[in-house]
Amino acid sequence: MIERVDPKIISLKKFGNEFPKGGRLFKKYLIGRCENDFKNGSWKVNIEFPLNKKGEPDLMSYEYYAAAKIRRKGLGLISFIGELFKSKIIAKRDIYECIEKFLELPEEVEMESLCRLMNIVGKQLDHHIESNKRDQKMESYFEQMEELSTSPNLSIRIKFLLMNVIDLRNNAWEPRESRKRNI
Numbered sequence: 001m002i003e004r005v006d007p008k009i010i011s012l013k014k015f016g017n018e019f020p021k022g023g024r025l026f027k028k029y030l031i032g033r034c035e036n037d038f039k040n041g042s043w044k045v046n047i048e049f050p051l052n053k054k055g056e057p058d059l060m061s062y063e064y065y066a067a068a069k070i071r072r073k074g075l076g077l078i079s080f081i082g083e084l085f086k087s088k089i090i091a092k093r094d095i096y097e098c099i100e101k102f103l104e105l106p107e108e109v110e111m112e113s114l115c116r117l118m119n120i121v122g123k124q125l126d127h128h129i130e131s132n133k134r135d136q137k138m139e140s141y142f143e144q145m146e147e148l149s150t151s152p153n154l155s156i157r158i159k160f161l162l163m164n165v166i167d168l169r170n171n172a173w174e175p176r177e178s179r180k181r182n183i
Contacts, residue, residue: 082120
């Protein structure tokens with residue numbers, strides 16, 4: 001798509017020393033939009049759910065549906081950022097920034113987002129796995145994830161998400177479904 005943008009379209013805004021045009025302009029705006037949404041925290045859910053008579057979140061409330069919509073949108077943004085990295089539109093350092101931001105504040109939303117991102121980009125970030133030479137940043141991230149997977153502050157669901165990503169890495173990023181089963 002970036003290659004198909006008409007090169008006659010030129011930015012009115014200067015980026016660095018130039019006015020980008022065509023596909024480069026599209027790429028600048030696309031990355032800028034993703035970056036703004038990520039930094040503004042539009043992927044987080046900060047809504048208190050009304051509780052039903054049993055003290056559980058009321059699944060039929062408007063607030064619950066609004067929060068679920070924000071959560072889906074946020075996870076979609078994280079997935080999109082991961083796919084942009086796989087397409088070589090976003091740099092490795094940008095993905096590292098995202099991972100570090102998630103690990104700064106290890107709460108439910110951040111950990112779920114981290115697991116989603118790692119499922120998408122983990123193999124590419126850890127691509128030296130064949131030569132038994134793993135990326136040191138990835139080693140550090142996974143050490144933190146292993147510690148978090150035993151944290152009493154996280155729900156069982158999030159702990160399992162973390163353990164699944166750790167397991168995926170330990171199995172050379174091969175999904176469980178595609179591994180050969182010995183019966």
